[in-house]
Amino acid sequence: MNNSPDPVEISRDPEFQNLARRKNSLSLLLSLLMFGVYFGFIALLAYMPDVLRARAGAATLGIPIGIGVIVFAWILTGIYVKWANGAYDAMVARVRGSRQ
Amino acid sequence: MKEQRIFRLNPSLTLPTSGEGNGQHLPPSKMNTQLGQLSPVAIAFFLAFIGVTLAITYWAARQSKTTAQFYAAGGGISGFQNGLALAGDFMSAASFLGIAGLVATGGYDGLIYSVGYLVGWPVVMFLIAEPLRNLGKYTFADVVAYRLRQKPIKTMAAIGSIVTVIFYLTAQMVGAGTLIKLMFGLSYETALVAVGFLMIAYVLFGGMLATTWVQIIKAVLLIGGATLLTVLVMNRFGWSYGSLFSAVRALPNGENLLDPGQYKVATSPLDLVSLSIGLMFGTAGLPHILMRFYTVPDARAARKSVFVATGFIGFFYILTFTIGYGAAVLVAPEYLAKEAPGFGSNMAAPLLAEILGGGPFLGFLCAVAFATILAVVAGLTLAGASALSHDIYAGVIKGGQSDEKTEVQVAKLATISLGIVAVLMGLLFKTVNVAFMVGLAFAVAASANFPALLLSILWNRFTTQGAVASMAVGLFSAVLLIVLSPTVWTDVFHLASAPPVPMKNPALISMSLAFLTGYVVSLFTRDIEAEERFEEQMVRSYLGADKATIASH
Secondary structure, eight states, rough: OOOOOOOOHHOOOOHHHHHHHHHHHHHHHHHHHHHHHHHHHHHHHHHOOHHHHHHTTTTTTTTHHHHHHHHHHHHHHHHHHHIIIIHHHHHHHHHHHHHO | TTTGGGGSSSSSSSOOSEEEEEEEEEOOOOSOOOOTSSSSHHHHHHHHHHHHHHHHHHHHHOOOOOOHHHHGGOOOOOHHHHHHHHHHHOOOHHHIHHHHHHHHHHHHHHHHHHHHHHHHHHIIIIIHHHHHHOSSSHHHHHHHHHOHHHHHHHHHHHHHHHHHHHHHHHHHHHHHHHHHHHHOOOOOOHHHHHHHHHHHHHHHHHHHHHHHHHHHHHHHHHHHHHHHHHHHHHTTTTHHHHHHHHHHSSSSHHHHHOOTOOOSOOOOHHHHHHHHOOOOOOOHHHHHHHHHSSSSSSSHHHHHHHHHHHHHHHHHHHHHHHHHHHHHHOOOOHHHSSTTTGGGGGHHHHHHHHHHHHHHHHHHHHHHHHHHHHHHHHHHHHHHHHIIIIIIIIIITTTTTTOOHHHHHHHHHHHHHHHHHHHHHHHHHTTHHHHHHHHHHHIIIIIIIIHHHHHHOOEEEEEEEHHHHHHHHHHHHHHHHHHHHHIITTSSOOSSOOOOSOOOOOOHHHHHHHHHHHHHHHHHHHOOHHHHTTHHHHHHHHOOOOOHHHOOO
């Protein structure tokens, strides 16, 4: 069904392994950051609401923090996309190119 | 800014205006809202939207003949367009009207939902999007079944998709009927039939291409409308969040509205954690969202679309949040509470629009809400129809050997059937709380779809039996836990006894059970062929399919 090279062979190529490792590390790092920030926020809300209840100007601290989590999520997504559409795609092209 | 409250819309008497606010003369408060009357402006916007979208459907019909065109618009949508369409699929009328209303009446509760809905997107990006795109063809079931046995996996995954879609669809239909009745004065039943007809028309004739453009137009209208409303709110408060929050704090319930600890969306801290899990991982299991990754030409465009979608959705939630607090100050509380339980607050944003922008702006916003509902139900119907035709018909019944033309016909038949089911569900569940149905859809998506999808991508020892068991347990436990929770036991069945499950939100338990079941059952079973194909799957999930392979599909 396809004429591509043997996948097992590719999977042992050091260049492929390097690409996979770099991608996994970044995905894992960014996911952990997101989980940490989001569930940290939820844990504060659930178990230490007094922290978020503190006054921040006329509002409460919970409001800028909540908005901050939204902005943080967007920035993380941006970091990933920038890396993947640049360095990662270049690595993919190299591995694919050397195999055709 | 302490004078703000007297501008509240008051149904019983006209309040005098205080004159100047931020150097701007404020219009007198209205005695009666035009909400529920057929306004010419609303009708004009509404007809324009229908005219344009049907014209697009007519144009798209010629490009919706093959399965690739019908399910995925031939992969010809750009990254930016798909980002807008993803945002369009995701920002339902429930999230616009519902969250604005939740902020207006419950304060911080609305922000909990906004944050939870948004943080699912990075998860989709980092863990799901690329393998999904590189391994699948049109549905997430393709990915789970990539190296496992097609028939059992596709059957179970399709059931998970369809259940998610039907819960979500029912919520949207009930919302549609109620909102259109409130906004245009049409009867609930007429509204449902109108929505049913239009959504079937978009999907049936225009497939994914028309559905995508309906989403894009709706997303632009919705973000535009919400931005304008926010501008009017901020203008009223001297472009200062400080003044807005001071005005909120001065309300009788102002302290509660700003207090993050006063949530009503969960019954306990643990329940709140459960809600937050369901919101985050639910997004990563919604079939109509996952399906959109097949509409773009390459991985690069797929990634860009997530970034664009996350930006627009995040921006939109910040707007909605501002609108909600604006409504808390400017709309009289009687107005938000007077409708059927759980629905009065949904009118917060439209009422605010009327106060700040008058009848024409109200008309515009009503038309936007209608467009929003139509777009979301069209996207859901297409996802449900694909599960039936691509997964069940082509994958299970025909064993992957279906004839292209027949498959499209089956998809179209499935579209009509789902449209009818949606209208019937809307009629049947007229009185059911909409937020609960959406919550159920997210819980099922997070429990039935997401764990199996993630395990199939990451774990070489995952077996067919493990995947089927995980999906079945996730689906069943999510539904069961909700039935036994206060939301159904007490609020729907009106049973006097204490609900067996005190938590309103099942995801913490049901998603954990789904992961655990998938893991344990896989350990006790062995699928040598699937393990051998893991390297191939891994290579493809990183590098993408060969062009030749894609073309030969």
